Amino acid sequence: MALPPLDSPQWQSPWRAFAWGLRSITQTILTIVLFVTYLGIGALAHDTHFSLLWALCSTLFVWAGPAQIILITTLGSGATIIQSAIAVTVSAIRLFPMVVSVLPLMRTPTTKRRELIFAAHLTAVTLWVECHRFLPQVPRERRIAFVHGLGCGLVSVCLTANTVGYFLAANLTQTLGAAILLLTPLSFLYSTARNSREVADVVALTLGILLYPLAAKMNSGLDILVSGVVAGTIAYGVHWWREVRA
Amino acid sequence: MNFAQLIGDWHALAVLFVAGVVPNQIWRMLGLWFGGGIDEGSELLVWVRAVATAILAGVIAQIVVEPPGALASVPDVLRYGAVGAGLVVFLLTRRSIFAGVVTGEVFMLAGKWWLG
Numbered sequence: 001m002a003l004p005p006l007d008s009p010q011w012q013s014p015w016r017a018f019a020w021g022l023r024s025i026t027q028t029i030l031t032i033v034l035f036v037t038y039l040g041i042g043a044l045a046h047d048t049h050f051s052l053l054w055a056l057c058s059t060l061f062v063w064a065g066p067a068q069i070i071l072i073t074t075l076g077s078g079a080t081i082i083q084s085a086i087a088v089t090v091s092a093i094r095l096f097p098m099v100v101s102v103l104p105l106m107r108t109p110t111t112k113r114r115e116l117i118f119a120a121h122l123t124a125v126t127l128w129v130e131c132h133r134f135l136p137q138v139p140r141e142r143r144i145a146f147v148h149g150l151g152c153g154l155v156s157v158c159l160t161a162n163t164v165g166y167f168l169a170a171n172l173t174q175t176l177g178a179a180i181l182l183l184t185p186l187s188f189l190y191s192t193a194r195n196s197r198e199v200a201d202v203v204a205l206t207l208g209i210l211l212y213p214l215a216a217k218m219n220s221g222l223d224i225l226v227s228g229v230v231a232g233t234i235a236y237g238v239h240w241w242r243e244v245r246a
Numbered sequence: 247m248n249f250a251q252l253i254g255d256w257h258a259l260a261v262l263f264v265a266g267v268v269p270n271q272i273w274r275m276l277g278l279w280f281g282g283g284i285d286e287g288s289e290l291l292v293w294v295r296a297v298a299t300a301i302l303a304g305v306i307a308q309i310v311v312e313p314p315g316a317l318a319s320v321p322d323v324l325r326y327g328a329v330g331a332g333l334v335v336f337l338l339t340r341r342s343i344f345a346g347v348v349t350g351e352v353f354m355l356a357g358k359w360w361l362g
Binding site for chain 2: 033036054057061064070071075076084085087091092094095096099103116117121123175179180182183184186187190191192194200204205206208209211213215225229231232236
């Protein structure tokens with residue numbers, strides 16, 4: 001499927017643009033990665049004793065895989081609401097530069113801020129990557145509608161995956177249930193590694209994994225935050241040192 | 247599983263909003279509001295990205311080291327082995343997420359089957 005040329009009459013209706021956005025989810029391998037990840041999140045929610053409605057609401061209203069997993073694992077392992085909220089908000093800071101860099105791609109001189117609220121909500125790593133790929137092929141005045149379509153398509157895929165994963169975890173044998181739960185760490189590790197372009201990212205990822213078991217021994221209830229801030233700061237130090245030397 | 251279990255209780259949903267939705271959305275709305283003047287390459291954002299990546303890494307480690315639910319039935323060596331085997335294939339296939347995930351899963355299932 002190729003998008004119509006920029007001057008095609010196909011782009012005259014915003015609804016057509018929405019439909020093209022919706023159909024574009026079939027054009028990316030990231031849709032499968034998202035499906036697999038959210039299958040795992042559904043199973044994780046089940047095995048950590050959250051309800052299906054809870055899992056679906058977290059996908060609809062949080063719409064950020066890492067934040068959802070952090071929320072489920074911290075709450076599931078007995079952290080307080082405040083501890084979970086801190087871990088979630090630190091993981092979500094990365095959404096800020098993403099929104100800042102993606103919205104100018106859709107803005108026209110007459111665009112009002114409120115017209116961008118839904119697009120800002122839909123912004124997460126997958127949409128951010130796909131916007132940079134697809135939007136140059138979409139006329140500027142139809143980009144918001146296109147992004148709404150693309151985002152709604154991805155959210156629907158994830159809601160379906162959550163539901164399937166939840167019921168699979170409830171009904172499968174223990175071994176297959178374990179296989180579904182294993183999808184989450186595997187897909188997150190490899191997709192984060194794939195997005196790690198700079199040395200600082202690789203150091204943060206590797207140290208973050210290695211330091212967690214040490215931080216967990218302290219039993220502070222903030223294990224993930226402690227290992228994350230230490231590993232991230234060391235990674236930043238490596239980045240800074242390389243800049244100074246260069 | 248009955249209908250009430252699928253819905254859950256309102257307290258858990260309230261916790262979802264306080265601990266999950268608000269702390270997450272605040273950054274998107276700040277991005278929408280103050281978008282203009284931020285330099286994407288600024289040093290502060292480099293540090294923030296590194297910490298966010300390391301936190302995610304910690305979550306990945308937590309699921310593998312202290313597995314929830316059914317995953318706890320898989321012996322340690324198989325869980326660590328699955329992540330390692332998947333990583334090797336991921337790197338060998340020029341960073342194919344799909345190949346890495348499939349390898350990790352096959353490793354774990356084959357190991358389970360072999361151990362009985």
